Amino acid sequence: MKVAVAMSGGVDSSVAAHILKEQGHDVIGLTMKIWPCGTDAGSGGRTCCDPDSIRDAGRVAGELGIRHYELGIRAAFEGAVVREFLTEYAAGRTPNPCVTCNRLIKFGPFLEKAAALGATHLATGHHAVVTRDEATGAYLLRKGRDRSKDQSYFLYVLKQKQLSHVLMPIGGMTKTEVRGAARAAGLSIAERPESQDVCFVPDGDVAAFFRLMMPEAMRPGPIEDLEGNVLGEHGGIALYTVGQRSGLGLSRPRPTYVLRLDAARNAVVVGDDEELYSSELTASNLNWIAGAPPAAEFRTEVKIRYGASPCLCTAVLEGERLRLRFEEPQRAIAPGQSVVLYDGDTVLGGGVTDG
DSSP, X not given: OEEEEEOOSSHHHHHHHHHHHHTTOEEEEEEEEXXXXXXXXXXXXXXXXXXXXXXXXXXXXXXXXXXXXXXXXXXXXXXXXXXXXXXHHHTTOOOOHHHHHIIIXXXXXXXXXXXXXXXXXXXXXXXXXXXXXXXXXXXXXXXXXXXXXXXXXXXXXXXXXXXXXXXXXXXXXXXHXXXXXXXXXXXTTTXXXXXXXXXXXXXXXXXXXXXXXXXXXXXXXXXXXTTOOEEEEESOGXXXXXXXXXXXXXXXXXXXXXXXXXXXXXXXXXXXXXXXEEEEEEEEEEEETTSSOSOSEEEEEEESSTTSOOEEEXXXXXXXXXXXXXXXXXXXXXXXXXXXXXXXXXXXXXXXXXX
16 A cells, blocks of 8 residues: 655654565655754754754655655644644643644644545554454554553544554554664664654743743743742743742742642742642543543543553543543643543543643
8 A cells, every 4th residue: 555654854753664665565755844943053952843854854765765755834833733832831731732733733734645645544653553443443542562652642632534544653663673673774863862842942942932932921920829929930931830840949948849820810829749739630622532432430541641650540521521530649730731541551532631
């Protein structure tokens, strides 16, 4: 079959393309030109959209002997992903731009562009696994074999129609095995370092990015304790998230953490570590991989953020929202973050934390 591979210039997507070529598929490489970050000289950090990365993708395509296309979708990316990143942080929430990109860009217009080029499937270098339940015919999304690199969390927004056209060839490999495969294939990017998390923020400097793109979000305001006492001043709530300790500039006899962000008053509310724990949360903007939730109420494992360990909870549907009641209180639940539900290694779905 004809497969388009989303090539970022990194080792994962490059090996995905190599595997599919070795399997005899008609493979083409596609690279998104989404944001004008980085320079030809480089700025010290690698992203998935800088000129070096795009050149790497083209060079690997040449090494593999496959056609390579650069697709400019900056307007769609800026309108969907960058704008949400800015407005959500300015509103005191902590968004996940990778989830938004997967939902609105990579498995939306990018998948459509692959189909327009005659590809029946889009392959990516995600560390996750797509399988099909032979009994029901439904597509399943599972954790990648390398748990330290698993990216199933970022993919909970996918639907059955999308999964039916998606391949993730390296999901059953460890990162070490991926690099070994790249070396064995003689790929020039075998030792390329990992990209930074937020691909469109140069050098990871969020403050500089906001000063450039949304300076109005950098208004100073009070840092307060739970009683409303002013302890200091912040430089813009967009620079803070729940659970943060560094960068507060406070002099207190004990460690101090961000408890919540009050966008209406432009205030950062701080307190002690034990005040960060919550026994439940609610989430909205829900998506279920199977198309529907398992039941109106069910027990499940959930990750409240990408780096969190799964925890047990009871999930209860309340109309268009989901309430999660944890067996043990969870620390630093941040509005705007994605929460993802699992049954073992299978992704059930997820949503966005309300609070």
